[in-house]
Amino acid sequence: MRRLVWILALCLIGAAPFSARADSSPDAALARLLDEARATAAAPGACTRPDRDQLISILCAGHLRVGVRDDYPLFGTRSGDTWQGYEIDVARAVAQRLGVAVDFTKVKPATRIPMLADNTIDLVIATMADNTQRESQARFIRPHYYQSQTVIVGPRDLSIKDDDVRGQTICVTIGNGSNAELVSRGARLMLFDDSTMLTEHLADQACMLAAQDDTFFAYYLNNPDFGGRFTEKFGFAEAPWGMGVALDHTDLLARALGLTSQIFNRDGVFLAAAKANHVGTRFLRQQQEVWSRPECNTDTGGTNPACVLPPSNPDLAATPFANGVVEFEAMVSRLTGIELTLPMLTIAPAWSLFLSGVVNSLLLIAGALVATLAFALLFGAAMAARPRLLRWTARGMTIALQSSPILLTLVIAASIIHVLLPYSSVLVLSAAIIALGLTNGANAGQAIAEAYWTLQDERGAAPSRQFELFLRALSRSATQIVAFLINAAKGTPIASFIGAPELLSALTDITSFSSGRATTYTLLLVFYTVVVIAVIWLCRRFQTFLERGGVLA
Amino acid sequence: MMVFTSSLFSRFLPAFLSGMSVNFEIAGIALVLGLAFGFLLALARFRGGIVGSASSLVVGLMRAAPTFVVMFFLLNALPRVGLSGVMIVAVSLVPYAAAFVADSGVDALRQWHAGSHLACLLVLPNIARAFFVLVMSSSAGAAIGVPEGIAILLREAQKLPSIGDMLILFVIGIVCFSVPLQAGFAAVRLLQRHLGRVALRHRPEPLPESSPLPAR
Numbered sequence: 001m002r003r004l005v006w007i008l009a010l011c012l013i014g015a016a017p018f019s020a021r022a023d024s025s026p027d028a029a030l031a032r033l034l035d036e037a038r039a040t041a042a043a044p045g046a047c048t049r050p051d052r053d054q055l056i057s058i059l060c061a062g063h064l065r066v067g068v069r070d071d072y073p074l075f076g077t078r079s080g081d082t083w084q085g086y087e088i089d090v091a092r093a094v095a096q097r098l099g100v101a102v103d104f105t106k107v108k109p110a111t112r113i114p115m116l117a118d119n120t121i122d123l124v125i126a127t128m129a130d131n132t133q134r135e136s137q138a139r140f141i142r143p144h145y146y147q148s149q150t151v152i153v154g155p156r157d158l159s160i161k162d163d164d165v166r167g168q169t170i171c172v173t174i175g176n177g178s179n180a181e182l183v184s185r186g187a188r189l190m191l192f193d194d195s196t197m198l199t200e201h202l203a204d205q206a207c208m209l210a211a212q213d214d215t216f217f218a219y220y221l222n223n224p225d226f227g228g229r230f231t232e233k234f235g236f237a238e239a240p241w242g243m244g245v246a247l248d249h250t251d252l253l254a255r256a257l258g259l260t261s262q263i264f265n266r267d268g269v270f271l272a273a274a275k276a277n278h279v280g281t282r283f284l285r286q287q288q289e290v291w292s293r294p295e296c297n298t299d300t301g302g303t304n305p306a307c308v309l310p311p312s313n314p315d316l317a318a319t320p321f322a323n324g325v326v327e328f329e330a331m332v333s334r335l336t337g338i339e340l341t342l343p344m345l346t347i348a349p350a351w352s353l354f355l356s357g358v359v360n361s362l363l364l365i366a367g368a369l370v371a372t373l374a375f376a377l378l379f380g381a382a383m384a385a386r387p388r389l390l391r392w393t394a395r396g397m398t399i400a401l402q403s404s405p406i407l408l409t410l411v412i413a414a415s416i417i418h419v420l421l422p423y424s425s426v427l428v429l430s431a432a433i434i435a436l437g438l439t440n441g442a443n444a445g446q447a448i449a450e451a452y453w454t455l456q457d458e459r460g461a462a463p464s465r466q467f468e469l470f471l472r473a474l475s476r477s478a479t480q481i482v483a484f485l486i487n488a489a490k491g492t493p494i495a496s497f498i499g500a501p502e503l504l505s506a507l508t509d510i511t512s513f514s515s516g517r518a519t520t521y522t523l524l525l526v527f528y529t530v531v532v533i534a535v536i537w538l539c540r541r542f543q544t545f546l547e548r549g550g551v552l553a
Numbered sequence: 554m555m556v557f558t559s560s561l562f563s564r565f566l567p568a569f570l571s572g573m574s575v576n577f578e579i580a581g582i583a584l585v586l587g588l589a590f591g592f593l594l595a596l597a598r599f600r601g602g603i604v605g606s607a608s609s610l611v612v613g614l615m616r617a618a619p620t621f622v623v624m625f626f627l628l629n630a631l632p633r634v635g636l637s638g639v640m641i642v643a644v645s646l647v648p649y650a651a652a653f654v655a656d657s658g659v660d661a662l663r664q665w666h667a668g669s670h671l672a673c674l675l676v677l678p679n680i681a682r683a684f685f686v687l688v689m690s691s692s693a694g695a696a697i698g699v700p701e702g703i704a705i706l707l708r709e710a711q712k713l714p715s716i717g718d719m720l721i722l723f724v725i726g727i728v729c730f731s732v733p734l735q736a737g738f739a740a741v742r743l744l745q746r747h748l749g750r751v752a753l754r755h756r757p758e759p760l761p762e763s764s765p766l767p768a769r
Contacts, residue, residue, distance in 0.1 A: 155712075157712055158711065158712060171698075190696075190697065190698060191629070201698055204700065205700070205708055206638075206698030206699070206700060206704070207698060208708060208711055399731065399735065400727060400731070402731075402734070402735075403727050403728075403730050403731030403734050403735065404723075404726075404727045404730065405689045405690070405692035405703050405730065406689070406690075406692070407692040407693060407695055407696070407703050408692065408703050408706070408707075408723060408726060408727070411707060411710075411723075412720070412723050415716055415719055415720075416716070416720075419716045490617075490619040490620070491619070491621075492619075493619050493621040493622045494621045494693065494696075496621075496696075497695070497696050504621070504622060504625060508625070511629065517629045517630065518629070518630040518631075520629070521625055521626045521628075521629040521630040522626065522630050524622055524625070524626065525618065525622050525623065525626045525630075528618070528619050528622045529614060529617045529618050529619075529622075532617040532618070532619060533613070533614075533617045536616075536617060
């Protein structure tokens with residue numbers, strides 16, 4: 001008998017760890033949590049207690065109020081009373097697991113968190129990325145139920161090697177967090193307010209490439225017509241999507257949803273819903289593998305950094321003087337009612353872009369002026385030269401440059417230089433300076449040559465006095481030379497089209513990931529107008545110098 | 554070496570010529586608006602006084618504002634205006650066009666006032682020349698997705714495999730732009746010479762210096 005007791009005791013001791021292991025599964029933890037919550041909800045007065053957890057409120061009501069998108073194809077759409085999409089299916093599965101009915105409420109990106117805070121809804125499942133900025137506004141449920149990434153979409157017959165988008169123009173929506181990365185990759189951005197404009201402009205070929213969440217493009221790429229013409233080139237900037245609940249009185253609800261999400265990832269519930277709705281499954285397949293691992297498949301797996309993904313961090317560092325700038329913005333707003341926003345002075349990467357943009361613009365203007373003058377003298381001398389071959393060559397080049405819109409001349413110069421040398425900012429600026437100098441210099445050179453020939457007709461000149469005649473021609477054509485110098489300075493912002501990192505380019509990049517578009521572009525207009533006025537003033541002094549025959553002295 | 558097949562020409566050239574017509578449309582709108590504003594500014598400057606000074610200041614600012622920056626300002630700083638891409642480019646060219654018309658208009662008014670009506674007419678070739686400059690400048694629309702000639706050319710070029718192929722396409726584009734442009738400039742020169750000869754026949758005093766080719 002004693003022997004039997006010892007055997008039983010040993011069996012119990014041996015079984016204890018297995019029993020404990022079974023109890024620590026997320027399934028058991030969820031079952032316990034829901035049983036306790038149901039018991040609490042059934043207690044008298046529990047459903048009216050002011051400090052009750054939101055899970056108790058849901059169980060008392062028998063309904064889970066979920067905020068969902070109704071305008072996001074494949075994820076959340078509504079046709080009459082019929083809701084469908086991946087997030088709709090996720091919401092239904094969650095409600096079923098909690099043992100309650102589900103009520104859908106339409107939310108927008110701007111309203112989803114406020115509606116949680118004012119208790120209009122219990123839960124948000126609405127294409128909401130889990131990031132550090134939102135952590136103070138809502139409680140995110142981890143593990144995540146989806147992960148989006150930004151994808152570059154373009155025509156099927158356009159190849160992009162090694163994800164290299166330097167110098168490429170990409171259409172983006174303003175405020176998209178991934179724009180900063182595209183800027184850092186050297187892409188030029190064309191900004192739009194609305195993501196639907198991206199597909200429209202891809203279709204009408206106004207945009208060669210467009211960047212947006214893969215979840216947005218998924219619907220269009222599933223369309224045979226659009227999908228037949230365009231394809232994903234590559235993806236970057238992954239952002240996990242999380243269900244969200246309110247910050248207060250949601251400890252139990254968040255715990256229940258976290259465990260549910262673990263189970264759904266492990267058991268492929270999310271994966272099956274994704275497949276049924278034709279959305280991407282790569283992330284969910286990875287997550288199924290992660291949450292099936294022994295170290296993750298526990299009731300504490302949701303807090304294990306080796307299992308759960310951290311929120312994405314879209315925060316950009318502030319400048320050391322950001323507080324002062326913000327106070328200044330507030331003061332201007334208070335005194336004038338004008339909403340002044342100066343992101344280039346408050347965000348560190350924007351400040352860096354702004355400074356280099358100003359310096360590069362001034363260098364570009366100075367370079368364009370010098371190049372215009374140099375090419376003017378060169379073309380003028382060639383067109384005034386005796387040898388016909390030289391004259392006609394210069395004249396032919398001038399006609400070609402006059403017939404080529406400056407934008408095209410810039411592209412040609414940039415294309416040729418890119419073939420000869422590897423891409424760099426200095427190279428693009430040099431290409432712009434050469435193109436602006438050639439275009440304006442050729443025209444000014446023609447004016448010099450015309451002045452030279454009229455002087456030749458009027459006075460005649462011995463070959464030994466040709467140089468003096470040329471100097472007099474400079475004096476006579478001073479108005480034209482100055483007009484084209486001013487023209488060159490005014491044309492410098494066009495260099496942004498070939499990716500020159502001047503101020504227009506820098507500010508376009510800044511506004512793509514920050515606010516304050518109106519202020520930014522107003523400042524840009526003021527900057528260039530003031531700089532051109534200064535150039536005009538300097539050129540007029542130069543004109544006076546030429547007209548007084550300064551070059552003859 | 555790219556093979557310029559008949560399909561390329563049948564597909565690309567019609568699209569390119571259609572794009573070029575957008576360049577002419579933009580230039581036309583900009584010139585009409587520029588004429589309206591520029592003529593008013595010229596009148597104000599001709600009258601002198603405070604109004605004339607104010608007008609000179611406005612013309613000075615308009616002359617200094619770079620077209621490309623004005624275009625981005627209209628696109629981004631005034632988004633609620635709801636202008637189409639074509640109109641944004643056209644309106645961005647108006648400061649240049651109006652400033653040029655105002656400058657030429659003051660000269661013309663002075664000639665008219667001096668009784669030299671034919672010399673006053675010399676403003677016409679200058680305005681015609683400005684129109685062609687506007688046509689070339691309207692290619693800035695490519696930067697904001699307006700389907701004008703250069704945008705279509707660059708779109709096609711982006712699909713070509715080598716720089717040689719691209720350069721051939723660019724040359725085709727330049728030739729297409731040069732035909733109306735050089736013909737236009739030749740017509741302007743003929744008109745200017747004709748008016749000059751007629752003016753000389755009727756008024757023996759020397760003509761004013763011709764205006765420089767306007768800045769783009």
